[in-house]
Amino acid sequence: MVDHPSDSHTIARYESTRGYTQGKRALGLTRDELIEEIKMSGLLGRGGAAFPAGLKWSLLAPARPSYLVVNADESEPGTFKDRQLLERDPHQMIEGIIITSIANEVHHAFVYIRGEYSKPARRVQAAVDEAYAKGYLGKGIFGSDYVLEVTVHLGGGAYICGEETAMINSLEGKRGEPRLKPPYFPAAKGLYMMPTIVSNVETVSNLPHILAMGAGEFSGLTGNADTGTFMTSLSGHVNRPGNYELAHGITWRELIYDVGGGIPDGKGLKAWIPGGASAPWFVPEEHLDLEITKDATAAAGSMLGSGAVIVMDEDTCMVKAAERVIRFFAHESCGQCTPCREGTTWLEMILRRIEEGQGRAVDLDLLVDVSDGISIGLVWPPKMTTICPLGPSAVSPIIALRDYFRDEVDSHVSNGGCPYKTQTRETSEKTSEVDRPSDKDLMPSSERGSGGRPPEVAE
């Protein structure tokens, strides 16, 4: 554990730890040198898509002006790492902005912060003001003739604006609807139709450290292909939730039981979401000893995404959990594409009726069928039917219900409602008094607490 001083957000504290030395040093490096260094570091984008950061820079079209948009629209359920980076270490991000801007000949950068993050936004604005006052931002940074303006922009409460082209539309003062790629790749036709880099807060915050330690040392922090460290937001049924900066390659068991301190009250682990609400779920008997790397997670049919890990204990109703995740996507769908707009809404309604005891025996097949209309074949990574990945991401809980929790869906239908019945409106304040289901109502007792595998997996 690294000590985190209570005034880490101030420029005085940041400079006392050699802050801004790499931003200043970057002025003396060429675009090619900077791109090469970041490519060699192996840094992957930390917003969810894990796109190589150096490659992104090298793809920037030559037209100018170019822009940088830092994606601080963190809204993926389970994710709260960027909030900490914004609130506690804003200067680290600003130095990363300086480095990215110099490498990509950017003279105006934007920090797009989700609207609900008002305190983080105040912290970032105060830090930007401090950097201007010091001459690290503005006209002639660090005594050079390089101009770099930074505008802090507040979102309006729309998850979809975290999608890079939607973010660009939003910054242009339009509805935050994603644009079709091609032709609207930000690197070529981005903000105001000019070449634009869109980078996550954590990605940008890594840059001062990569320049300081060198690409070789950064990539050597792990012994595998996923270089450097990553931030994970651990939440749900764990004893020690929180943000943890870890080296890639530890196992899920180590993350949940050693880092997270295990499941409260000694309960069993039923499932976890490995990379934010968009990611297909993992279950202990298949995935607990997998290494946390991009490739191992992809091979198992999911992704590390935003780094958010949501842990669910043995008493969690999977139908209810699925309904809550899919409700999010239905609410956040921008409505442009029919499969997403209609599909997510239907999935939410069908799940709710199962949860409330109105389910039918065919409903799971219906859920899979509707999902197939949004994400053909329910494979991961998904086959796109839509402009952006929001819709296809929404079916991830359905994959889990189909593959691991078919019995639990069936028991909802045969019992005429949720056998767990914990937190519905009807039960109001008396929720904790409601009887838990007996094992036999749900699944064979031998499988309780270990994920409850159904006997067979549907195609």
Place this chain on the structure above:
Amino acid sequence: MSRWSEGTQERARQIIARYPEKRSAVMPLLYLAMSEEGYLTGDGMEEVGRWCEITPAQVLSVASFYTMYKRERTGQYLVSCCTSITCMLLGGDDVLHAVEDESGVPHGETDDDGLLSVEHVECIGACGGAPAVQINYELIEGVSPEKARQLVRWLKKARPDVVNSDEMQALFGGRTSFDWGISEKSGAIGPYPAFQPLGTVGSEAAD
């Protein structure tokens, strides 16, 4: 002729100066319009359109896309209870019900006094301290149903002019997502984010 005060107009000019194109200022100006009238009125949207040089329909198309632009009368205190996945797992629904019960305001509605609005919201990035509640987007983490009731009673009785995340966390919060570090005093004065956009474009900010 603007219907905004000279001070508000000056802030509008500062905001617009931060962007390469006027239209990009529509989102901050919508918050500015809300701060003038307490929520977003048709007149407010027309005014934003004039500043950004776009039509009222274009302003409405933006305002209606985002959940934080409230186009109906909203209480002095907007109570937003997270019921997204992690908060739900840890009792967020019970917190919402406690707020509704104590305030007498169902989610999605505002009381007759214009004091409290209650809503349930999707993930607000406080999962490590779930369940979480925001008052005018000032965050409180680790809220229990009983603390939520106390919070509602406090808002009704104390009626603070400024609500502040650190103060409310100390009074009604529990476990946080991370160590918050030094506390701060600034906070929200209405149902919109407490973020005063200052002129960071241009050299005057560096002086």
